[in-house]
Amino acid sequence: MSEVIFPLAGKRVFVAGHSGMAGGAILRRLARENCEILTADRSDLDMCRQREVEEWLATAKPDAIFLAAAKVGGIHANTTRRAEFLYDNLAIETNVIHGAWRTGVKKLLFLGSSCIYPRETPQPMKEEALLTGLLEPTNEAYAIAKIAGIKLCDAYRRQYGCDFISAMPTNLYGPGDRYDLLGGHVVAAVIMKLHAAKSAGDPTVTIWGTGTPRREFLFTEDLADGLVFLMKHYTGPGHLNLGTGVDVTIHELAEAVAKVAGWSGEFVHDRSKPDGMMRKVMDVSRMTALGWRAKTRFEDGLRSAYEWYVAHVAERQAGHG
Secondary structure (H helix, E strand, O other): OOOOOOOOOOOEEEEEOOOOHHHHHHHHHHOOOOOEEEOOOOOOOOOOOHHHHHHHHHHHOOOEEEEOOOOOOOHHHHHHOHHHHHHHHHHHHHHHHHHHHHOOOOEEEEEOOHHHOOOOOOOOEOHHHOOOOOOOHHHHHHHHHHHHHHHHHHHHHHHHOOEEEEEEEOEEEOOOOOOOOOOOOHHHHHHHHHHHHHHHOOOEEEEEOOOOOEEEEEEHHHHHHHHHHHHHHOOOOOEEEEOOOOEEEHHHHHHHHHHHHOOOOEEEEEOOOOOOOOEEOEOOHHHHHHOOOOOOOHHHHHHHHHHHHHHHHHHHHHHHO
16 A cells, blocks of 8 residues: 555544535544544535635635535436536635635645546546546536536646645445435435335336446445545545446346345336436546555445435435425
8 A cells, every 4th residue: 555645643624515425424534534624514604605715714724625515416407407517516616726725725635526537438437538528418517617626626736836636436325315316316316216115115116217327336435435545645636536446237226226125126217318328437447556445345335325314314205295
């Protein structure tokens, strides 16, 4: 394993976006690092407002920042709210990255997304594929904002010598996911549908699209472990892929969730809904070479995500139904 070049022990570490799925996992992982964790609720800090961000950073004086704050969602949200996804994500990242430079933050890690890669990228996707072709139209606005964040970190590194780095996580799932059928990610949507079918005794569940697209999924706790590893062990321009390097079809995902949920029925595929890219899996050889790889088995991660949903969300949603 590569040497520790930025120890977190004794540091003041700001997790921007701590209430989200990725941010929550980072908080849990940082609890083992003997650092002082800083957070800011949305009611106290609007990251789309530059003055608020700079004043907050100047007062809090973090040594390091995990920039996990973002507006995120699935295909429906990305295609119907393009202006929000582009503006909000650009505003958040520019304000925090610029503010980090102005207030002397020693290290910043920016979280991107695997959707930054062109639609026709050879699979598995290598870091070098960035900006080599046209983006997938269904999440173009989000992708453009995330690409800008990577380039902004690189620009501040080159012009000002800032130790700002970027990681590109693949599709995430786990505790704290956003359980919203129209606005959420595919794993959360499938968990919701299958739990509802199990509770109601429904014999069929409808899945968007053909079920044949292949996707890679990373458990949130593995994501957080990989990000802390990068913060401590890595510096350099560009970005690093963070994932498992293993993909499954959407139909296989649905079958795996059904097994975890204890539902046995039939899946109906709504072919009028978009599939998006037919395959998305990342080349994770650079992370492996640094000495890190994801540890959680897919079924174990899905079970954890399903149990969290049942314990924290399902009853509340049923009560509002």
